[in-house]
Amino acid sequence: AQSVTQPDIHITVSEGASLELRCNYSYGATPYLFWYVQSPGQGLQLLLKYFSGDTLVQGIKGFEAEFKRSQSSFNLRKPSVHWSDAAEYFCAVGAGGGGNKLTFGTGTQLKVEL
Amino acid sequence: SQTIHQWPATLVQPVGSPLSLECTVEGTSNPNLYWYRQAAGRGLQLLFYSVGIGQISSEVPQNLSASRPQDRQFILSSKKLLLSDSGFYLCAWSKYGGGTGMGKTQYFGPGTRLLVL
Numbered sequence: 001a002q003s004v005t006q007p008d009i010h011i012t013v014s015e016g017a018s019l020e021l022r023c024n025y026s027y028g029a030t031p032y033l034f035w036y037v038q039s040p041g042q043g044l045q046l047l048l049k050y051f052s053g054d055t056l057v058q059g060i061k062g063f064e065a066e067f068k069r070s071q072s073s074f075n076l077r078k079p080s081v082h083w084s085d086a087a088e089y090f091c092a093v094g095a096g097g098g099g100n101k102l103t104f105g106t107g108t109q110l111k112v113e114l
Numbered sequence: 115s116q117t118i119h120q121w122p123a124t125l126v127q128p129v130g131s132p133l134s135l136e137c138t139v140e141g142t143s144n145p146n147l148y149w150y151r152q153a154a155g156r157g158l159q160l161l162f163y164s165v166g167i168g169q170i171s172s173e174v175p176q177n178l179s180a181s182r183p184q185d186r187q188f189i190l191s192s193k194k195l196l197l198s199d200s201g202f203y204l205c206a207w208s209k210y211g212g213g214t215g216m217g218k219t220q221y222f223g224p225g226t227r228l229l230v231l
Contacts, residue, residue, distance in 0.1 A: 032215050032218045034219070034220075036222075041225075041227070042224060042225065043120075043204055043222035043223050043224045043225045044158075044204065044206075044222040045222070046219065046220075046221065049215065049219055051215035052215075090157070090158070094215075094218035100146045100163065100165070100208055100217050100218055101160060101163065102160075102218060102220060104157050104158045105157065106156070106157040107157055
């Protein structure tokens, strides 16, 4: 069974600074990978996804993520953080083949200092 | 475009009372549907998922149940709520097709905040 680890529970960055949120997965084959963002009291919004092909994927709100098979990682990055990026971020993995379930990480809470 | 609705947005219920949360999806046919619970400070726990009308898979044994009476309607129910049922309930959908990336891409509703007292 697949698993996802987000090692950072909380991260604080200054507005305008760069951001990297870590995500490591465990899965034997090429996984389907996702990043979601959740603002307080709201549902999850899809930021970006990786299925195959180019390992650097671009998403909404200026975010990007890079799939590194050798490191089993799918880290989320943004070159310059805005105060509105403060939220919780979830990494998720889906297995190949049949089945539709995703396995989510426990999330990283991002705080942005002005 | 597709839209997912959940209601109510907030619910306060006494212990032992029944529960019914509703989720509907517009703009797509035969979606996969999911119910998640998010307890305070925790990640997402998949409760149920459905690939078609009347087809429900349960992930976690509990006093909750789910039903899918129509193609784009998913209902979460309980006969008697427990304190531990408090949390944020999220419904999600994905396109039909489990073997594809599109079938695995889930889109979430706005959620229902449930407080059991």
